[in-house]
Amino acid sequence: MLDHLRAMAVFSAVAEAGSFRAASARLGISPSVVSHHVTALERHLDTPLVYRSTRRLSLTDAGKRLAASAQSMVRAAEDGLQAIGHEAESPSGRLRVTAPAVFQYALFVKRVAEFMKRHPRVEISINFSDRWRNLVEEGLDLAFRIGPLRDSSLKARKLVDGKQHLCASPAYLSGRKIPKTPADLDGLEMIGFAGRSYTIARTGRSGVKGQSQFQVPNRIVVDSGFAAMRLAEEGCGITVLPDFLARAPLADGRLVEILPGWSVPSFGIYAVWPDNPGTNTLRTLFVDFIAEIGR
Template identity: 35%
Template sequence: MANQDVNLNRLAVFVALVDAGSFTAAAQRLDTTKSRVSQHLAALEKELGASLLVRSTRRMALTSAGAQFHADSVHILEQAHAAIARVGVQSAIPSGLLRITAAGDYGAAVVAPALTSFLRRYPQLKVDLVATDRVTDLIAEHFDLSIRVGWLRDSGLRAVRLTSFRQCLVASPAYLAEHGTPKRLDDLPRQRWIELSVLRSPLRWTFSAPDGKQRSVRVQSGVQANSALSVHAFVLAGAGMSVLPDYLVQGDVRAGRLVVLLPRHRLPDGGIFAVYPERQPSAKVRAFIEHMREFIAQAD
Protein backbone atom coordinates (compact mmCIF):
# COMPACT_ATOMS: atom_id res chain seq x y z
CA MET A 1 0.00 0.00 0.00
CA ALA A 2 1.37 3.42 -0.97
CA ASN A 3 2.51 5.85 1.71
CA GLN A 4 0.42 9.03 1.58
CA ASP A 5 3.44 11.10 2.65
CA VAL A 6 5.45 10.74 -0.56
CA ASN A 7 8.36 13.16 -0.91
CA LEU A 8 7.43 15.04 -4.08
CA ASN A 9 11.05 16.06 -4.70
CA ARG A 10 11.73 12.42 -5.57
CA LEU A 11 9.38 12.75 -8.56
CA ALA A 12 11.79 15.15 -10.20
CA VAL A 13 14.68 12.73 -9.59
CA PHE A 14 12.67 9.83 -11.02
CA VAL A 15 11.69 11.76 -14.16
CA ALA A 16 15.27 12.93 -14.68
CA LEU A 17 16.50 9.33 -14.32
CA VAL A 18 14.05 8.00 -16.89
CA ASP A 19 14.71 10.85 -19.31
CA ALA A 20 18.48 10.58 -18.94
CA GLY A 21 18.46 6.81 -19.43
CA SER A 22 21.05 5.96 -16.79
CA PHE A 23 22.03 6.70 -13.22
CA THR A 24 25.29 8.28 -14.35
CA ALA A 25 23.59 10.65 -16.82
CA ALA A 26 20.86 11.52 -14.30
CA ALA A 27 23.44 12.31 -11.63
CA GLN A 28 25.23 14.66 -14.03
CA ARG A 29 21.96 16.36 -14.99
CA LEU A 30 20.97 16.83 -11.33
CA ASP A 31 24.50 17.77 -10.22
CA THR A 32 24.62 14.99 -7.64
CA THR A 33 26.05 11.47 -7.27
CA LYS A 34 24.90 8.11 -8.66
CA SER A 35 24.47 6.80 -5.14
CA ARG A 36 22.25 9.75 -4.23
CA VAL A 37 20.03 9.13 -7.29
CA SER A 38 19.82 5.45 -6.36
CA GLN A 39 18.88 6.34 -2.77
CA HIS A 40 16.07 8.64 -3.99
CA LEU A 41 14.69 5.91 -6.27
CA ALA A 42 14.80 3.27 -3.54
CA ALA A 43 13.07 5.62 -1.09
CA LEU A 44 10.40 6.51 -3.69
CA GLU A 45 9.67 2.85 -4.44
CA LYS A 46 9.40 2.18 -0.70
CA GLU A 47 7.01 5.13 -0.23
CA LEU A 48 4.87 3.96 -3.16
CA GLY A 49 5.03 0.31 -2.29
CA ALA A 50 5.78 -0.59 -5.92
CA SER A 51 8.77 -1.25 -8.18
CA LEU A 52 9.27 1.42 -10.82
CA LEU A 53 12.40 0.21 -12.62
CA VAL A 54 13.93 -3.14 -13.51
CA ARG A 55 17.72 -2.83 -13.45
CA SER A 56 20.53 -4.95 -14.79
CA THR A 57 24.26 -4.32 -15.11
CA ARG A 58 23.80 -2.83 -18.61
CA ARG A 59 20.30 -1.40 -18.82
CA MET A 60 17.19 -0.38 -16.97
CA ALA A 61 13.54 -0.57 -17.96
CA LEU A 62 10.30 0.77 -16.59
CA THR A 63 7.81 -1.59 -15.03
CA SER A 64 4.18 -1.17 -16.07
CA ALA A 65 3.55 0.71 -12.81
CA GLY A 66 6.70 2.76 -13.45
CA ALA A 67 5.59 3.74 -16.96
CA GLN A 68 2.25 5.03 -15.69
CA PHE A 69 3.87 6.76 -12.72
CA HIS A 70 6.42 8.42 -15.03
CA ALA A 71 3.64 9.87 -17.21
CA ASP A 72 1.76 11.09 -14.15
CA SER A 73 4.94 12.57 -12.64
CA VAL A 74 5.74 14.48 -15.84
CA HIS A 75 2.21 15.95 -15.74
CA ILE A 76 2.52 16.88 -12.06
CA LEU A 77 5.88 18.60 -12.59
CA GLU A 78 4.55 20.52 -15.61
CA GLN A 79 1.63 21.77 -13.51
CA ALA A 80 4.02 22.76 -10.70
CA HIS A 81 6.28 24.69 -13.09
CA ALA A 82 3.24 26.45 -14.59
CA ALA A 83 2.00 27.40 -11.10
CA ILE A 84 5.42 28.77 -10.19
CA ALA A 85 5.53 30.75 -13.43
CA ARG A 86 2.08 32.22 -12.73
CA VAL A 87 3.17 33.33 -9.28
CA GLY A 88 6.28 34.89 -10.80
CA VAL A 89 4.20 36.86 -13.28
CA GLN A 90 1.80 37.99 -10.56
CA SER A 91 4.71 39.10 -8.38
CA ALA A 92 6.06 41.27 -11.22
CA ILE A 93 2.94 42.78 -12.82
CA PRO A 94 0.06 44.38 -10.87
CA SER A 95 -3.10 42.40 -11.62
CA GLY A 96 -6.35 41.15 -10.14
CA LEU A 97 -8.39 42.82 -7.38
CA LEU A 98 -6.79 45.33 -5.01
CA ARG A 99 -8.88 45.28 -1.84
CA ILE A 100 -7.98 48.27 0.30
CA THR A 101 -9.33 49.91 3.44
CA ALA A 102 -8.74 53.48 4.58
CA ALA A 103 -9.94 55.93 7.21
CA GLY A 104 -13.24 57.47 6.13
CA ASP A 105 -11.98 61.04 5.76
CA TYR A 106 -8.61 60.19 4.24
CA GLY A 107 -10.19 57.58 1.99
CA ALA A 108 -12.52 60.16 0.50
CA ALA A 109 -10.07 63.08 0.40
CA VAL A 110 -6.90 61.34 -0.80
CA VAL A 111 -7.10 57.57 -1.36
CA ALA A 112 -10.04 57.62 -3.80
CA PRO A 113 -8.41 60.26 -6.07
CA ALA A 114 -5.10 58.38 -5.85
CA LEU A 115 -6.80 55.13 -6.82
CA THR A 116 -8.42 56.86 -9.79
CA SER A 117 -5.07 57.87 -11.26
CA PHE A 118 -3.63 54.46 -10.30
CA LEU A 119 -6.30 52.70 -12.37
CA ARG A 120 -5.42 54.86 -15.36
CA ARG A 121 -1.88 53.52 -15.09
CA TYR A 122 -3.00 49.91 -14.54
CA PRO A 123 -6.40 49.52 -16.26
CA GLN A 124 -6.25 45.72 -15.88
CA LEU A 125 -6.68 46.09 -12.12
CA LYS A 126 -9.93 46.16 -10.18
CA VAL A 127 -10.32 48.03 -6.89
CA ASP A 128 -12.50 47.56 -3.82
CA LEU A 129 -12.15 50.52 -1.40
CA VAL A 130 -13.71 50.20 2.05
CA ALA A 131 -13.67 53.53 3.90
CA THR A 132 -14.19 53.12 7.64
CA ASP A 133 -12.93 54.66 10.86
CA ARG A 134 -12.73 51.31 12.66
CA VAL A 135 -9.49 49.33 12.70
CA THR A 136 -10.02 46.42 10.32
CA ASP A 137 -8.51 42.94 10.57
CA LEU A 138 -6.61 42.76 7.29
CA ILE A 139 -6.15 39.00 7.34
CA ALA A 140 -9.64 37.97 8.51
CA GLU A 141 -11.36 40.44 6.17
CA HIS A 142 -9.08 39.67 3.20
CA PHE A 143 -7.64 43.13 2.63
CA ASP A 144 -4.44 43.56 0.62
CA LEU A 145 -3.63 46.93 2.15
CA SER A 146 -4.77 49.49 4.70
CA ILE A 147 -4.07 53.23 4.69
CA ARG A 148 -4.10 54.18 8.37
CA VAL A 149 -4.08 57.66 9.84
CA GLY A 150 -2.69 58.78 13.17
CA TRP A 151 -0.46 56.70 15.42
CA LEU A 152 0.03 52.98 14.80
CA ARG A 153 -0.58 50.42 17.48
CA ASP A 154 1.89 47.57 17.84
CA SER A 155 1.01 44.62 15.62
CA GLY A 156 2.52 41.86 13.54
CA LEU A 157 1.70 43.75 10.34
CA ARG A 158 4.20 45.49 8.08
CA ALA A 159 3.94 49.27 7.79
CA VAL A 160 5.43 51.96 5.57
CA ARG A 161 5.16 55.64 6.51
CA LEU A 162 3.86 57.62 3.53
CA THR A 163 3.71 61.12 4.95
CA SER A 164 2.55 63.13 7.97
CA PHE A 165 -0.31 65.53 8.58
CA ARG A 166 -0.90 68.50 10.84
CA GLN A 167 -3.81 68.69 13.26
CA CYS A 168 -5.65 72.00 12.96
CA LEU A 169 -7.97 73.68 15.44
CA VAL A 170 -10.71 75.19 13.25
CA ALA A 171 -14.10 76.87 13.37
CA SER A 172 -16.38 78.60 10.88
CA PRO A 173 -16.57 82.41 10.61
CA ALA A 174 -20.29 82.20 11.51
CA TYR A 175 -19.54 80.33 14.75
CA LEU A 176 -16.77 82.78 15.69
CA ALA A 177 -19.01 85.76 14.99
CA GLU A 178 -21.59 84.38 17.42
CA HIS A 179 -19.33 82.96 20.16
CA GLY A 180 -16.12 84.98 19.83
CA THR A 181 -12.64 84.03 18.64
CA PRO A 182 -10.44 82.36 21.31
CA LYS A 183 -7.18 84.25 21.89
CA ARG A 184 -5.61 81.91 24.47
CA LEU A 185 -5.73 78.24 25.41
CA ASP A 186 -7.67 79.26 28.52
CA ASP A 187 -10.52 80.34 26.25
CA LEU A 188 -11.08 76.86 24.79
CA PRO A 189 -13.01 75.23 27.69
CA ARG A 190 -15.73 77.88 27.28
CA GLN A 191 -16.28 77.05 23.60
CA ARG A 192 -18.68 74.51 22.09
CA TRP A 193 -16.68 71.48 20.93
CA ILE A 194 -17.51 68.92 18.24
CA GLU A 195 -16.23 65.66 19.70
CA LEU A 196 -14.85 62.85 17.52
CA SER A 197 -15.99 59.97 19.70
CA VAL A 198 -13.74 57.29 18.21
CA LEU A 199 -10.60 58.97 19.61
CA ARG A 200 -9.07 57.62 22.82
CA SER A 201 -9.24 61.05 24.48
CA PRO A 202 -11.54 63.23 22.38
CA LEU A 203 -11.92 66.03 24.94
CA ARG A 204 -8.31 66.47 26.08
CA TRP A 205 -5.73 68.07 23.77
CA THR A 206 -2.04 68.75 24.35
CA PHE A 207 -0.67 71.87 22.65
CA SER A 208 2.95 72.95 22.22
CA ALA A 209 3.61 76.66 22.72
CA PRO A 210 6.18 78.60 20.64
CA ASP A 211 8.70 78.19 23.48
CA GLY A 212 8.29 74.39 23.34
CA LYS A 213 6.32 74.07 26.57
CA GLN A 214 3.37 71.69 26.45
CA ARG A 215 -0.02 72.23 27.99
CA SER A 216 -3.07 69.99 28.08
CA VAL A 217 -6.53 71.52 27.80
CA ARG A 218 -9.84 69.82 28.57
CA VAL A 219 -12.77 71.05 26.50
CA GLN A 220 -16.56 70.71 26.72
CA SER A 221 -18.51 68.64 24.21
CA GLY A 222 -21.50 70.23 22.54
CA VAL A 223 -21.96 67.62 19.80
CA GLN A 224 -20.32 64.27 19.21
CA ALA A 225 -19.94 62.23 16.04
CA ASN A 226 -18.19 58.96 15.22
CA SER A 227 -16.44 60.04 12.00
CA ALA A 228 -14.12 62.87 11.02
CA LEU A 229 -16.30 63.61 7.99
CA SER A 230 -19.30 64.18 10.25
CA VAL A 231 -17.24 66.39 12.60
CA HIS A 232 -16.10 68.36 9.56
CA ALA A 233 -19.71 68.84 8.45
CA PHE A 234 -20.74 70.06 11.91
CA VAL A 235 -17.86 72.54 12.06
CA LEU A 236 -18.63 73.88 8.59
CA ALA A 237 -22.26 74.36 9.63
CA GLY A 238 -21.21 76.46 12.63
CA ALA A 239 -22.14 73.98 15.38
CA GLY A 240 -18.80 74.39 17.17
CA MET A 241 -15.05 74.08 16.82
CA SER A 242 -12.85 71.00 16.62
CA VAL A 243 -9.47 69.58 15.64
CA LEU A 244 -9.31 68.20 12.10
CA PRO A 245 -6.44 67.02 9.85
CA ASP A 246 -4.97 69.53 7.41
CA TYR A 247 -5.75 67.38 4.36
CA LEU A 248 -9.47 67.64 5.21
CA VAL A 249 -9.68 71.38 5.92
CA GLN A 250 -7.00 73.07 3.81
CA GLY A 251 -9.42 73.76 0.95
CA ASP A 252 -11.97 75.25 3.35
CA VAL A 253 -9.31 77.43 4.97
CA ARG A 254 -8.14 78.76 1.60
CA ALA A 255 -11.75 79.48 0.61
CA GLY A 256 -12.54 81.21 3.91
CA ARG A 257 -15.11 78.65 5.00
CA LEU A 258 -13.00 77.75 8.05
CA VAL A 259 -10.50 79.64 10.20
CA VAL A 260 -7.42 78.11 11.84
CA LEU A 261 -7.34 79.14 15.51
CA LEU A 262 -4.36 79.71 17.81
CA PRO A 263 -1.89 78.92 15.00
CA ARG A 264 1.14 79.54 17.26
CA HIS A 265 0.11 76.59 19.44
CA ARG A 266 0.70 73.27 17.66
CA LEU A 267 -0.78 69.87 18.19
CA PRO A 268 1.30 66.71 17.55
CA ASP A 269 1.63 65.77 13.90
CA GLY A 270 0.11 62.45 12.88
CA GLY A 271 1.30 59.90 10.34
CA ILE A 272 -0.17 58.32 7.22
CA PHE A 273 0.84 54.67 6.94
CA ALA A 274 0.45 51.89 4.38
CA VAL A 275 -0.08 48.67 6.34
CA TYR A 276 -0.11 45.19 4.81
CA PRO A 277 -0.09 41.62 6.17
CA GLU A 278 2.31 39.87 3.77
CA ARG A 279 6.05 39.54 4.38
CA GLN A 280 6.53 39.87 0.61
CA PRO A 281 3.82 42.25 -0.68
CA SER A 282 2.34 41.54 -4.09
CA ALA A 283 3.09 43.64 -7.16
CA LYS A 284 -0.24 45.47 -6.89
CA VAL A 285 0.45 46.43 -3.27
CA ARG A 286 4.02 47.56 -4.00
CA ALA A 287 2.83 49.54 -7.02
CA PHE A 288 0.07 51.33 -5.12
CA ILE A 289 2.34 52.24 -2.21
CA GLU A 290 4.77 53.82 -4.66
CA HIS A 291 1.89 55.54 -6.47
CA MET A 292 0.58 56.95 -3.19
CA ARG A 293 4.00 58.43 -2.45
CA GLU A 294 4.07 60.09 -5.88
CA PHE A 295 0.47 61.29 -5.54
CA ILE A 296 1.12 62.84 -2.13
CA ALA A 297 4.36 64.48 -3.30
CA GLN A 298 2.57 66.06 -6.27
CA ALA A 299 -0.22 67.33 -4.02
CA ASP A 300 2.32 69.02 -1.76
Protein backbone atom coordinates (compact mmCIF):
# COMPACT_ATOMS: atom_id res chain seq x y z
CA MET A 1 0.00 0.00 0.00
CA LEU A 2 2.80 2.44 0.88
CA ASP A 3 4.45 1.82 -2.50
CA HIS A 4 1.17 2.57 -4.21
CA LEU A 5 0.83 5.87 -2.33
CA ARG A 6 4.29 6.93 -3.50
CA ALA A 7 3.45 5.90 -7.05
CA MET A 8 0.22 7.90 -6.87
CA ALA A 9 2.15 10.98 -5.73
CA VAL A 10 4.48 10.58 -8.71
CA PHE A 11 1.53 10.02 -11.06
CA SER A 12 -0.10 13.20 -9.70
CA ALA A 13 2.99 15.17 -10.73
CA VAL A 14 2.98 13.54 -14.19
CA ALA A 15 -0.68 14.42 -14.71
CA GLU A 16 -0.07 18.06 -13.80
CA ALA A 17 3.25 18.51 -15.63
CA GLY A 18 2.16 16.72 -18.80
CA SER A 19 5.35 14.70 -19.29
CA PHE A 20 7.68 12.37 -17.45
CA ARG A 21 10.59 14.78 -17.92
CA ALA A 22 8.74 17.78 -16.51
CA ALA A 23 7.50 15.69 -13.59
CA SER A 24 11.02 14.44 -12.88
CA ALA A 25 12.32 18.03 -12.78
CA ARG A 26 9.59 18.98 -10.34
CA LEU A 27 10.16 15.97 -8.09
CA GLY A 28 13.95 15.84 -8.31
CA ILE A 29 14.07 12.24 -9.54
CA SER A 30 15.05 10.76 -12.91
CA PRO A 31 12.51 10.31 -15.76
CA SER A 32 13.15 6.54 -15.64
CA VAL A 33 12.06 6.43 -11.98
CA VAL A 34 8.93 8.43 -12.84
CA SER A 35 8.15 6.00 -15.66
CA HIS A 36 8.74 3.05 -13.32
CA HIS A 37 6.15 4.29 -10.81
CA VAL A 38 3.53 4.95 -13.48
CA THR A 39 4.12 1.57 -15.07
CA ALA A 40 3.84 -0.10 -11.65
CA LEU A 41 0.45 1.55 -11.11
CA GLU A 42 -0.73 0.43 -14.54
CA ARG A 43 0.30 -3.16 -13.81
CA HIS A 44 -1.36 -3.09 -10.39
CA LEU A 45 -4.60 -1.72 -11.83
CA ASP A 46 -4.29 -3.79 -15.03
CA THR A 47 -5.28 -0.77 -17.12
CA PRO A 48 -3.37 1.93 -19.04
CA LEU A 49 -3.26 5.36 -17.38
CA VAL A 50 -1.42 7.38 -20.02
CA TYR A 51 -1.09 7.53 -23.79
CA ARG A 52 2.63 7.95 -24.48
CA SER A 53 4.09 9.83 -27.45
CA THR A 54 7.56 11.14 -28.30
CA ARG A 55 6.70 14.73 -27.35
CA ARG A 56 3.92 14.62 -24.77
CA LEU A 57 1.62 12.24 -23.02
CA SER A 58 -2.10 12.40 -22.36
CA LEU A 59 -4.27 10.65 -19.81
CA THR A 60 -6.67 7.83 -20.52
CA ASP A 61 -10.14 8.01 -18.97
CA ALA A 62 -8.92 5.81 -16.12
CA GLY A 63 -5.86 8.03 -15.79
CA LYS A 64 -8.00 11.17 -15.48
CA ARG A 65 -10.06 9.58 -12.70
CA LEU A 66 -6.99 8.40 -10.82
CA ALA A 67 -5.23 11.76 -11.31
CA ALA A 68 -8.09 13.58 -9.59
CA SER A 69 -7.86 11.25 -6.59
CA ALA A 70 -4.05 11.34 -6.52
CA GLN A 71 -3.94 15.13 -6.65
CA SER A 72 -6.47 15.41 -3.83
CA MET A 73 -4.42 12.95 -1.76
CA VAL A 74 -1.14 14.80 -2.27
CA ARG A 75 -2.70 18.21 -1.77
CA ALA A 76 -4.27 17.17 1.52
CA ALA A 77 -1.05 15.62 2.83
CA GLU A 78 1.28 18.45 1.82
CA ASP A 79 -1.09 21.22 2.88
CA GLY A 80 -1.44 19.54 6.27
CA LEU A 81 2.32 19.41 6.74
CA GLN A 82 2.85 22.99 5.65
CA ALA A 83 -0.09 24.26 7.68
CA ILE A 84 1.54 22.89 10.82
CA GLY A 85 4.77 24.65 9.91
CA HIS A 86 2.86 27.87 9.29
CA GLU A 87 1.08 27.62 12.65
CA ALA A 88 4.45 27.21 14.31
CA GLU A 89 5.54 30.46 12.59
CA SER A 90 8.40 28.56 11.01
CA PRO A 91 7.32 27.79 7.42
CA SER A 92 9.73 25.82 5.30
CA GLY A 93 9.99 24.68 1.72
CA ARG A 94 11.02 26.00 -1.67
CA LEU A 95 9.22 28.20 -4.15
CA ARG A 96 10.17 28.50 -7.82
CA VAL A 97 9.09 31.93 -9.02
CA THR A 98 9.24 33.96 -12.22
CA ALA A 99 8.75 37.73 -12.40
CA PRO A 100 9.11 40.48 -15.03
CA ALA A 101 12.67 41.74 -15.44
CA VAL A 102 11.61 45.25 -14.42
CA PHE A 103 10.75 43.96 -10.94
CA GLN A 104 14.49 43.95 -10.24
CA TYR A 105 14.24 47.73 -9.90
CA ALA A 106 11.03 47.81 -7.88
CA LEU A 107 10.06 47.42 -4.24
CA PHE A 108 9.51 43.74 -5.04
CA VAL A 109 13.15 42.83 -4.34
CA LYS A 110 13.07 44.54 -0.95
CA ARG A 111 9.91 42.67 -0.01
CA VAL A 112 11.47 39.35 -1.04
CA ALA A 113 14.51 40.13 1.10
CA GLU A 114 12.30 40.96 4.08
CA PHE A 115 10.36 37.72 3.59
CA MET A 116 13.56 35.66 3.50
CA LYS A 117 14.87 37.28 6.68
CA ARG A 118 11.58 36.64 8.44
CA HIS A 119 11.42 32.98 7.34
CA PRO A 120 14.96 31.53 7.34
CA ARG A 121 13.83 27.98 6.49
CA VAL A 122 12.29 29.05 3.18
CA GLU A 123 14.19 28.82 -0.12
CA ILE A 124 13.13 30.85 -3.15
CA SER A 125 14.41 30.61 -6.72
CA ILE A 126 13.43 33.66 -8.82
CA ASN A 127 13.82 34.05 -12.57
CA PHE A 128 13.64 37.70 -13.62
CA SER A 129 12.65 37.63 -17.28
CA ASP A 130 10.14 39.16 -19.65
CA ARG A 131 9.87 35.84 -21.50
CA TRP A 132 6.47 34.25 -21.00
CA ARG A 133 6.94 30.92 -19.24
CA ASN A 134 4.61 27.95 -18.97
CA LEU A 135 4.36 27.32 -15.25
CA VAL A 136 3.08 23.76 -15.51
CA GLU A 137 5.54 22.53 -18.13
CA GLU A 138 8.53 24.20 -16.44
CA GLY A 139 7.61 23.16 -12.90
CA LEU A 140 7.23 26.72 -11.57
CA ASP A 141 5.14 27.43 -8.49
CA LEU A 142 4.31 31.09 -9.00
CA ALA A 143 4.54 33.96 -11.48
CA PHE A 144 4.08 37.68 -11.17
CA ARG A 145 2.73 39.19 -14.38
CA ILE A 146 1.87 42.65 -15.67
CA GLY A 147 -1.13 43.35 -17.86
CA PRO A 148 -3.82 41.05 -19.26
CA LEU A 149 -3.53 37.38 -18.33
CA ARG A 150 -3.06 34.83 -21.11
CA ASP A 151 -3.87 31.52 -19.43
CA SER A 152 -7.30 31.20 -17.83
CA SER A 153 -6.44 27.73 -16.48
CA LEU A 154 -4.15 29.27 -13.85
CA LYS A 155 -5.35 30.61 -10.55
CA ALA A 156 -4.78 34.36 -10.23
CA ARG A 157 -4.88 37.15 -7.70
CA LYS A 158 -4.76 40.82 -8.63
CA LEU A 159 -2.28 42.56 -6.36
CA VAL A 160 -2.47 46.18 -7.47
CA ASP A 161 -3.35 48.55 -10.30
CA GLY A 162 -0.11 50.12 -11.47
CA LYS A 163 -0.06 53.76 -12.50
CA GLN A 164 1.77 54.76 -15.68
CA HIS A 165 3.38 58.02 -16.76
CA LEU A 166 4.10 59.45 -20.19
CA CYS A 167 7.60 60.89 -19.79
CA ALA A 168 10.47 62.59 -21.58
CA SER A 169 13.66 64.35 -20.57
CA PRO A 170 13.79 68.17 -20.38
CA ALA A 171 16.58 68.07 -22.98
CA TYR A 172 14.38 66.16 -25.45
CA LEU A 173 11.52 68.63 -25.03
CA SER A 174 13.80 71.67 -25.27
CA GLY A 175 13.11 73.55 -28.48
CA ARG A 176 9.98 71.52 -29.16
CA LYS A 177 6.41 72.62 -28.68
CA ILE A 178 5.27 71.43 -25.27
CA PRO A 179 2.21 69.20 -25.82
CA LYS A 180 -1.04 70.62 -24.49
CA THR A 181 -3.34 67.95 -25.96
CA PRO A 182 -2.78 64.40 -27.26
CA ALA A 183 -2.85 65.76 -30.81
CA ASP A 184 0.35 67.70 -30.04
CA LEU A 185 2.26 64.44 -29.64
CA ASP A 186 2.34 63.84 -33.38
CA GLY A 187 5.71 65.54 -33.81
CA LEU A 188 7.45 63.46 -31.13
CA GLU A 189 9.18 60.07 -31.22
CA MET A 190 8.43 57.05 -29.07
CA ILE A 191 10.67 54.66 -27.16
CA GLY A 192 8.43 51.63 -27.58
CA PHE A 193 8.31 48.16 -26.05
CA ALA A 194 8.77 44.96 -28.03
CA GLY A 195 5.57 42.95 -28.37
CA ARG A 196 3.28 45.68 -27.08
CA SER A 197 0.76 47.93 -28.74
CA TYR A 198 1.97 51.41 -29.31
CA THR A 199 -1.50 52.92 -29.31
CA ILE A 200 -2.12 54.47 -25.91
CA ALA A 201 -5.56 55.46 -24.69
CA ARG A 202 -5.64 58.41 -22.34
CA THR A 203 -8.61 59.20 -20.10
CA GLY A 204 -9.23 62.84 -19.36
CA ARG A 205 -9.20 64.20 -15.85
CA SER A 206 -9.11 67.63 -14.19
CA GLY A 207 -12.19 68.69 -16.06
CA VAL A 208 -11.11 67.19 -19.40
CA LYS A 209 -13.66 64.62 -20.53
CA GLY A 210 -13.54 61.66 -22.85
CA GLN A 211 -10.71 59.64 -24.32
CA SER A 212 -8.11 60.29 -26.95
CA GLN A 213 -5.94 57.77 -28.74
CA PHE A 214 -2.70 58.53 -30.46
CA GLN A 215 0.15 56.62 -32.04
CA VAL A 216 3.64 58.06 -32.01
CA PRO A 217 6.28 56.66 -34.40
CA ASN A 218 8.84 54.46 -32.70
CA ARG A 219 12.37 55.73 -32.79
CA ILE A 220 13.65 52.74 -30.86
CA VAL A 221 12.07 49.54 -29.54
CA VAL A 222 13.29 47.81 -26.38
CA ASP A 223 12.22 44.86 -24.24
CA SER A 224 13.17 46.39 -20.88
CA GLY A 225 11.43 49.08 -18.86
CA PHE A 226 14.73 50.05 -17.26
CA ALA A 227 16.30 50.50 -20.70
CA ALA A 228 13.35 52.65 -21.79
CA MET A 229 13.80 54.83 -18.72
CA ARG A 230 17.53 55.30 -19.37
CA LEU A 231 16.99 56.05 -23.05
CA ALA A 232 14.35 58.62 -22.15
CA GLU A 233 16.75 60.23 -19.68
CA GLU A 234 19.32 60.44 -22.49
CA GLY A 235 16.85 62.33 -24.70
CA CYS A 236 15.96 59.61 -27.23
CA GLY A 237 12.18 60.20 -27.15
CA ILE A 238 9.08 59.87 -25.03
CA THR A 239 8.04 56.67 -23.30
CA VAL A 240 5.46 55.20 -20.92
CA LEU A 241 6.88 54.03 -17.60
CA PRO A 242 5.30 52.33 -14.58
CA ASP A 243 5.18 54.39 -11.43
CA PHE A 244 7.88 52.40 -9.64
CA LEU A 245 10.36 53.23 -12.43
CA ALA A 246 9.22 56.79 -13.15
CA ARG A 247 8.99 57.99 -9.54
CA ALA A 248 12.69 58.75 -8.91
CA PRO A 249 13.60 60.40 -12.26
CA LEU A 250 10.43 62.51 -12.12
CA ALA A 251 11.21 63.59 -8.57
CA ASP A 252 14.77 64.71 -9.34
CA GLY A 253 13.99 66.27 -12.73
CA ARG A 254 15.73 63.80 -15.01
CA LEU A 255 12.32 63.23 -16.60
CA VAL A 256 9.18 65.32 -16.77
CA GLU A 257 5.61 64.13 -17.22
CA ILE A 258 3.94 65.01 -20.50
CA LEU A 259 0.26 66.01 -20.47
CA PRO A 260 -0.06 65.84 -16.68
CA GLY A 261 -3.74 66.76 -16.99
CA TRP A 262 -4.37 63.39 -18.63
CA SER A 263 -3.92 59.88 -17.26
CA VAL A 264 -2.41 56.88 -19.02
CA PRO A 265 -4.53 53.76 -18.38
CA SER A 266 -3.34 51.71 -15.41
CA PHE A 267 -2.15 48.13 -15.66
CA GLY A 268 -2.85 45.18 -13.40
CA ILE A 269 -0.11 43.32 -11.55
CA TYR A 270 -1.09 39.73 -10.81
CA ALA A 271 0.18 36.69 -8.98
CA VAL A 272 -0.67 33.54 -10.95
CA TRP A 273 -0.06 29.89 -10.18
CA PRO A 274 -1.05 26.34 -11.13
CA ASP A 275 -3.06 24.46 -8.54
CA ASN A 276 -0.11 22.25 -7.59
CA PRO A 277 -0.25 20.22 -4.40
CA GLY A 278 2.41 20.80 -1.82
CA THR A 279 3.10 24.52 -2.08
CA ASN A 280 -0.29 26.09 -1.40
CA THR A 281 0.37 27.26 2.17
CA LEU A 282 3.86 28.64 1.53
CA ARG A 283 2.80 30.23 -1.74
CA THR A 284 -0.18 31.92 -0.10
CA LEU A 285 2.05 33.22 2.69
CA PHE A 286 4.51 34.65 0.15
CA VAL A 287 1.84 36.23 -2.07
CA ASP A 288 0.14 37.81 0.95
CA PHE A 289 3.46 39.31 1.99
CA ILE A 290 4.26 40.69 -1.48
CA ALA A 291 0.71 42.05 -1.83
CA GLU A 292 1.37 44.47 1.02
CA ILE A 293 3.32 46.58 -1.50
CA GLY A 294 -0.02 47.82 -2.86
CA ARG A 295 -1.55 48.69 0.51
